[in-house]
Amino acid sequence: MRALRYLHFVLWCALVAIFVWIGAPIVASAIRENRLGPLETNRSIDAYLGALTGIEHGSEKLPDVFRRLGKDGSLLIFVRDENAQSEFLGMMIGYVSWPREVQIIKVTSPTVGKELADVKPSSVAGVVFCSADPPAWLQHRVSLGSGVVLVPLTEAASP
Amino acid sequence: MIVIGLIAALFTIFIAGFGITMLVFARGNQVNLIECACLSWLLGCGAVSLLLWMCGMVCSGLLLQSIVGVACLLLAIIGWRAKRSANSKIDLPRPVNILEWILGSLILIEIAVLVFVSFKHTLGWDGLLNWEIKARYAFLNDGVIPGSYYSSAGRGFSHPEYPLGVPFTELWLYLWMGEPNQSWMKIIFPFFFAAGAPLLALFVIRLSGRRSIGLLIAALLLFVPSISASPGGVVVGYVDIPLGVYYLAALGYLMLWSKTGDHRYIRMFAACSALLPWIKSEGIILWLVLAFLGFGLSLVRRRVVPFLISIVPGCALILCWRVYLKMVHLWPHSDFAHPSLRVLRDNSDRFSGIFGILFAELREPTHWSIFWLLAVIALIYLIASRKLERIALASAILAPVLLYSLTYVFSMWPSYAAHMTSSVPRLLLHVMPAGWLAIGLALSQTKREAQML
Numbered sequence: 001m002r003a004l005r006y007l008h009f010v011l012w013c014a015l016v017a018i019f020v021w022i023g024a025p026i027v028a029s030a031i032r033e034n035r036l037g038p039l040e041t042n043r044s045i046d047a048y049l050g051a052l053t054g055i056e057h058g059s060e061k062l063p064d065v066f067r068r069l070g071k072d073g074s075l076l077i078f079v080r081d082e083n084a085q086s087e088f089l090g091m092m093i094g095y096v097s098w099p100r101e102v103q104i105i106k107v108t109s110p111t112v113g114k115e116l117a118d119v120k121p122s123s124v125a126g127v128v129f130c131s132a133d134p135p136a137w138l139q140h141r142v143s144l145g146s147g148v149v150l151v152p153l154t155e156a157a158s159p
Numbered sequence: 160m161i162v163i164g165l166i167a168a169l170f171t172i173f174i175a176g177f178g179i180t181m182l183v184f185a186r187g188n189q190v191n192l193i194e195c196a197c198l199s200w201l202l203g204c205g206a207v208s209l210l211l212w213m214c215g216m217v218c219s220g221l222l223l224q225s226i227v228g229v230a231c232l233l234l235a236i237i238g239w240r241a242k243r244s245a246n247s248k249i250d251l252p253r254p255v256n257i258l259e260w261i262l263g264s265l266i267l268i269e270i271a272v273l274v275f276v277s278f279k280h281t282l283g284w285d286g287l288l289n290w291e292i293k294a295r296y297a298f299l300n301d302g303v304i305p306g307s308y309y310s311s312a313g314r315g316f317s318h319p320e321y322p323l324g325v326p327f328t329e330l331w332l333y334l335w336m337g338e339p340n341q342s343w344m345k346i347i348f349p350f351f352f353a354a355g356a357p358l359l360a361l362f363v364i365r366l367s368g369r370r371s372i373g374l375l376i377a378a379l380l381l382f383v384p385s386i387s388a389s390p391g392g393v394v395v396g397y398v399d400i401p402l403g404v405y406y407l408a409a410l411g412y413l414m415l416w417s418k419t420g421d422h423r424y425i426r427m428f429a430a431c432s433a434l435l436p437w438i439k440s441e442g443i444i445l446w447l448v449l450a451f452l453g454f455g456l457s458l459v460r461r462r463v464v465p466f467l468i469s470i471v472p473g474c475a476l477i478l479c480w481r482v483y484l485k486m487v488h489l490w491p492h493s494d495f496a497h498p499s500l501r502v503l504r505d506n507s508d509r510f511s512g513i514f515g516i517l518f519a520e521l522r523e524p525t526h527w528s529i530f531w532l533l534a535v536i537a538l539i540y541l542i543a544s545r546k547l548e549r550i551a552l553a554s555a556i557l558a559p560v561l562l563y564s565l566t567y568v569f570s571m572w573p574s575y576a577a578h579m580t581s582s583v584p585r586l587l588l589h590v591m592p593a594g595w596l597a598i599g600l601a602l603s604q605t606k607r608e609a610q611m612l
Contacts, residue, residue, distance in 0.1 A: 003605075012602055015533050016379065021199035023528035034279040044281040051579070074313070091288050091316050098296055099305070101315035137214030152199060158612035 045096060052089045053145030056099025064097045065144065068125070074101035074125050078115065078132045081106040087132035089117055089148065100125070107132055127151045141155075161336045165343050168335035169350075172328070175204025175210075175231035175552040178238030183426045185241040192251040194361055199425070201408060203346070204401075205434040206234065208327035209476075211302065219301035224334050228583065236455040255370070263375035266356055269381040277394045278388060279506060285585075286396030292317045293326035298333040306487050315492035320484055324437040325398045348393045348400065355404035355592055356380050362411035363599030368549070375601040383591060385526045387437060391585035399588040402438045405431055406445050407592035411557050413449060414548045417456040425462075427471050428453070433472035436480065441563070446473050447591060448558045452551045459547060494578065495569045506568045509575055513567050516579045517560070526584050533596040540601035552597055556590050563587075 040046065044060035047059030066075065075097050079090035087106070094102040107115055111133040119127070127134070129149040134141060140148045163400075175197035194558045210227045218226065242249075243369040282291055292314075298306045303580050309319045319329050328347055333339045356377040364373035391397045405574065409432035417426035426542040435442035450470050457466035496502050521531040538556065572578035 008604060011536075015529065015536065019379070019528050019533060020382050020529065022524050023384055023530075025523055026384040026388050026528070027382055027386075030384070030394075031276050036275070036279050039278065039340070041338050041340045041342070044287050044341045047281045048287070077313075080560060088284065094313060094316065095292055098299070099307070101307075102309060104313055104316065 005044045029034045046091070048088075048092055049096075049145070052085060052092070053148050055145035055148075058092075058145070059096060062093070062144065065142070066152065068102060069100075069125040073123060074103055076119060076124055076127045077102055077104045078107055078127065079104060079131060080110070080132050081108050085133060086147075089130040090128075093130060096113045099122070111135060121153050124153050126153050138147070161338065161340060161343060161526075164335035164337055165332060166344070168332045169346075171206050171228055171231040171335075172331065173199045174235035175199055175206040178234030179206060179430065180418050181238030181242045182480075183186060183430065184423055185238070185245040185247050187245075187247055187423060189250045190242070191361070191598070192249050193204055197358045197361075198355045198408070200350055201405060201434070202430055203231075204328045205324060205430070205437060207331050208324045210329060210439065211297075211327045212323050215297075215303040216419070218448035219303045223302045225330070226544070229246050233361070236515065241550055254374075258371050259374055262371065262378050265378045266360070266374065268348060269378065270353045270356070273352050273381070273387065273393055274346065277345045277349050279425055280394040282345070283390055283395030283397060285390075287341075288316065289318050289321060290398060291328050291329060291344070291396065292370050293319075293321075293323060294329035294333055295339045297327070297330045298339045302330065302334055307468070309484070309487040309489045312490050312492075312503070314489055318492070320489055320492070321440055322441075322442070322480055324434060325401060345394075345396055351401040351404050352380075352386070352393050355372055355407060358408055358411065359592055359595055359599070362407070362415070362596055364601065366411075366596075367599050367603035372564055372599055373605045376595050376602070380592070380595055382528065383525075383530050383545075384528060385584060385588055388525070390586055397585060398439050399585045402435065402442055402445070403589045403592045405434050405438055405442070406449075406589055407596060409435065409449055409597065410593050411444075413453050413456070414552060417551070418459055419507045420462065421452065421459070421550050422465065423579065425465050429469035432470070433476050434471065437476045441586060441589065443477060444476070444562050445559055448496070448555060448562070451557075452555055456547065456551055458569075494571055495566060496571050498569050506575075512576055513564050513579060517564050517583065518589040520580075520587065522585050523584075530591070530594065532599050537597040537601035539596070540604070549600060552593070552600065556593050556597055558588065559590050563589075 037043070044056075046057055049055050049062070055061060069075075075093075076089045077093050080086035086104040090104050094104060107117055112129060113135050116127070116135065116138070127138075127142075127150070129145045129151075134149055134151055138151055140151055142152065144150050179202040180195050180198040181190070181348055184195070187578070207227060210230050214223055214226050214230075217352055217512045244292075254263045260421070281287075287311065293304060293308075304323075306312060309317070324464045325347075329344050332344050332347065336343060360373040360377035362373075363376050364370050384393050386400065388435065391399045393400050409428055412428040412431060415421065416428060428449075432446055435449075453466050453470070454463070457463045463499075509585070521527065534556065538553045541553040551565065567575050567579045569580045
């Protein structure tokens with residue numbers, strides 16, 4: 001019985017020691033990671049938009065741009081299928097464009113083409129391309145940042 | 160002003176939770192201050208988020224904030240009066256030897272470190288796009304999520320069907336701070352850890368009678384890398400750790416009730432388990448597991464009626480949320496097909512792949528160190544003990560892991576493997592604190608009288 005107790009004690013001491021031995025360096029490195037930055041209001045949105053597109057204070061700039069598209073009409077967002085960065089950027093655009101209705105469309109080719117044929121300009125205020133290229137014939141492109149292009153549809157349609 | 164607002168928001172959450180805790184625990188002679196503080200946070204978050212959701216259906220803006228604030232105050236007053244009329248005393252348990260002082264101090268340092276680290280990181284993908292987004296949209300609309308959000312196909316990516324427990328706790332902070340401050344808001348996540356670790360210690364102590372082992376287990380919790388170092392952890396604002404803490408609390412009080420028959424424990428189980436489906440959709444699975452296990456325990460202990468009453472709040476919350484989603488015309492969006500025998504048959508070839516991915520994840524040292532090896536050995540101890548509560552605890556760890564894994568048979572992602580790889584590490588976090596409880600009980604094999612703190 002005493003031997004069993006010793007075995008129990010030794011087993012758990014060893015297991016706990018190995019657990020801490022493996023876990024502690026990983027946790028320590030996570031604790032050291034990053035610096036304490038300013039506690040800004042839109043810190044997470046700005047950090048992601050900055051990293052993905054190079055836009056500074058994207059949480060303020062992008063909604064400003066979308067506001068200029070007028071009150072009505074939705075925003076079409078084209079993202080590359082199976083491209084996590086493009087899809088994430090599309091979602092971020094969808095996030096900051098609230099309360100405007102958005103539609104996120106995944107495209108398989110690098111250049112958007114036939115997907116635009118179904119677009120009804122009357123109900124769409126603008127089209128955003130996230131890591132996807134607009135077709136060559138589409139005019140009035142506004143580069144919002146690296147890999148993000150906005151085409152205000154009403155302007156694009158006008159001569 | 161932002162910090163004053165933040166303090167006011169946290170204070171109101173705590174007093175609301177304190178009131179509910181006192182209403183449950185006041186009839187005892189003594190109330191453990193640490194337990195009371197942990198439960199005040201957990202139940203306060205539940206109460207404030209539920210109040211915001213329910214009152215938000217009839218009012219908004221400053222009126223909504225005032226009504227919820229007054230309700231928090233009323234809960235605190237009612238709870239305090241209940242405590243006074245029951246003549247119960249609040250007791251602060253102190254360490255009795257050097258080892259307990261060291262372990263207790265280590266837990267406090269870990270909590271402080273997590274608070275600090277949380278401020279260093281931004282919100283993660285899900286933390287931002289599934290959870291915080293709801294708080295922000297509600298804040299921009301006077302404290303109420305607009306109906307158009309639920310029915311918007313374009314924002315289906317943010318899972319509008321997910322429950323509002325954590326987002327509306329964030330919203331409460333936003334309302335008090337006067338702005339949707341994504342930096343200060345993150346303080347709530349280490350608070351869930353701060354509530355979970357002492358509760359874990361408390362359950363181990365009460366179920367085993369070994370104070371030092373309880374404190375050791377709580378101190379080891381942070382050494383699971385997933386808590387701080389990988390997607391889903393405390394520092395990136397995901398709700399998986401909070402859900403794990405609620406699950407631990409519900410499970411712990413269920414076991415204590417089964418062991419002692421104390422009615423206060425079954426009431427606390429009712430409160431904590433009811434909040435499981437309010438934190439995350441997977442909480443329904445955890446709630447069902449607890450309902451099933453609890454029913455078994457109550458049958459053996461011949462206490463079926465109080466147990467059945469205790470699951471009513473959870474049932475009601477699940478039902479109300481479903482009805483609400485119908486009312487707001489939720490855009491149908493799901494990562495899973497409707498479970499049917501045909502889908503099960505069609506996807507039966509996935510089983511080997513699913514369990515292969517599961518075992519690979521359980522062995523992943525950068526996420527878990529050797530936590531799951533410890534948990535498996537602990538489960539063997541628990542099952543070998545042939546004690547009812549310990550076997551129930553083992554089942555409460557195994558059943559959710561199995562059920563979660565089986566859901567991927569119905570995954571609608573183009574690659575179920577990609578779906579599982581991206582989400583299963585976070586799902587395992589839900590049972591991780593319960594796994595530590597199992598380890599604590601396995602470690603403390605010597606029989607001792609459970610000592611009340």
